[in-house]
Amino acid sequence: MDSAAIGRFEASRGRLASLAYRLLGSATDAEDAVQDTFLRWQAADRERIDVPEAWLTKVLTNLCLDRLRSAQARHERAAGAWLPEPLLEGDPMLGPADTFEQRESVSLAVLTLMERLSPVERAVYVLREAFAYSHAEIAGILGITESASQQHVHRARIHVAAERRRGAETDPASARRIVEEFLAAAASGRTERLVAMLTDDVTAVSDGAGLARRLLRYTTRERVASYVRAGFKPTPAKRRLAGGSPAFHIALVNGSPAVLAVIDDRVVGAVAFDISDGKVASLYGIAAAERLTRLSGAWRQYEPDAPVITAW
Template sequence: MDSAAIDRFEASRGRLASLAYRLLGSAADAEDAVQDTFLRWQTADRERVEVPEAWLTRVVTNLCLDRLRSAQVRHERAAGAWLPEPLLEGDPMLGPADTFEQRESVSLAVLTLLERLSPVERAVYVLREAFSYSHAEIAGILGITRSASQQHAHRARLRVTAERRRGEETDPASARRVVEEFLAAATSGHTERLVALLTDDVTVVSDGAGLGKRLLRYRTRERVASFVRAGFRPTPAKRRLAGGSPAFHIAPVNGCPAVLAVVEGRIVGAVAFEVRDGRIASLYGVAAAGRLDRLGEAWRQREPDAPVIDTW
C-alpha cells in the first residue's frame, strides 16, 4: 500500500476510533475495530472507492455491529456486569464535542442507556446524534432504506430520552464544586449533607470492583447515600484491595466530573457524576481490572492537579 493510501486512512483514524468507541463502549474493542478496518483498506480495490471517508465509515460501523451481534458479546452484556470504559478528557477517542448532543452521546450515562437499543438502533443514533450524518448517508452506511433510518432514529431517541430527565447543562466549574462538596460529605460521614446533594431520582451503578457477577444498582437518595458512605469509608481491606492508600483527584471523564482514586500514579477506581440543576443525578463507579487501562495510561502522561484528599 502506497504512502498516499496510508495517509488517507490515518487522516480518518481519529474519527473512526471515536465512532467505534461510541458504538462499543470499549476503547480496546474500538481499537480492534479500527485496526480491522485498516486491514480491509489494505486489501480493498481502492481505485473503485469513490469516497474513502464514506467507505471507511461503512466498514468500521458494520464491524462494530458484527461484534454487538455476536453471541459472546450478547452473553457478556446480558449478564449485567458491563459498564462503558471511562476515558479522560482530551482522549482523541472521545471525538467531537462541539454540541450538547455530541458531548452527551459520550457520557457514561448515555453509553449505558445505548445498551438497551438494538445494534442498528444504536448505530443510527450515534451516526445521527454524534456525527450529524443525514438519513440518506446512514441508509448507505447500514444498507437500509432512508425511511428505516428515520424510524430507527425515532425509536432510539424515544428510548434514550424516556430514561433521562434533562436539566440545564451545568458548566464544568459548577459541576466540579458540587462533586467536591459530595466528596467532602462522603468521606466525613455527613450523611444529611450527602442526601441534600442528590436529586430525588438519583441512581448509582457500580461494577463493585468486578468482584461480583452483576452490576450494583441503587435508587432513592437514602439508599444511594448509604451505599456511597460505605464505599468511601476507609478500611484495611479496601487498602489491601487497592494496593495502598489512595489519594482522590477530581478530573473530567467522558465530559463529566469524576473522582479518581490513585495509588502511586495508578488509577484503581473512578466514579463519574452526572450533575443536573446543581445536584447529582447519577453516579457510575468503575474499578474492575482491565476497564481502567487507557484512563490510567492517559493519567500518567499528564501533570495532575493536587489531590482533593491526599490521605485516606
C-alpha cells in the same frame, strides 16, 4: 500498500476510533475495530473506491455491529456486568465535542442507556447525533431505507430522553464544586448532607471493583447515600484490595466530573457523576482493572490538580 493509501487511512483514524468507541463503549474493542478496518482497506481494490471516508465509515460501522450482535457480546452485556470504559479529558477517542449532542453521546450515562437500544438503533443514533450524517448517508452505510433510518433515530431519541430525565447542561466549574462538596460530605460521614445533594430519582451503579458477577445498582436517596458513604470509608481490606492508600483527584471523565482514586500514577477506581439542576442524578463506580487501563495510561501524561484527599 503505498504511502498515499496509508495516509488516507491515517487521516480518518481518529474519527473512526471515536465512532467505534461510541458504538461499542470500549476503547479496547474500538481499537480492534479500527485495526480490522485497516486490514480491509489494505486488501480492498482502492481504485474502485470513490470516497474513501464513506467506504471506511461503512466498513467500520458494520464491523462494530457484528461485534454488538456476537454471542459473546450479547452474553457479556445481557449478564448485567458491563459498564462503558471511562476516558480521561483530552483523550482523542472522545472525538467531536462542539455540540451538546456530541458531548451527550459520549457521556457514561448515555453510553449506558444505549445498551438498551438494538445495534441498528444505536448505530443510527450515533451516526446522526454525534457525526451529523444525513439519513440518506446512514441508509447507505447500514443498508436500510431512509425511512427506516428516520424511524430508528426517532425511537432511540425517545428512549434516551425518557430515561435521561436531566435538566440543563451544567458548566464544568459548577459541576466540580458540587462534586467537591459531595466528596467532603462522603468523607465526613454526613449522610444527611449526601441525601440532600441527590435528586429524587437518583441511581448509582457499580461494578463492585470487578469482583461482582453482576452490576450493583442502588436507588432511592437514602440507599445511594449509604452506598457512597460506605464506599468512601477507608478500611484495611480496601487498602489491600487497592494495593495501597490512594489519593483522590477530581477530573473530567467522558465530559463529566469524576473522582479518581490514584496510587503511584495508576488509577485504581473512578466514580463519575451525572449532574442535573445542581444535584447528583446518577453515579457510575468503575474499579475493574481491565476497564481502567487506558485511563491510567492517560493519567500518567496528565497534569492534574492537587488531590482533594491525600491520605485515605
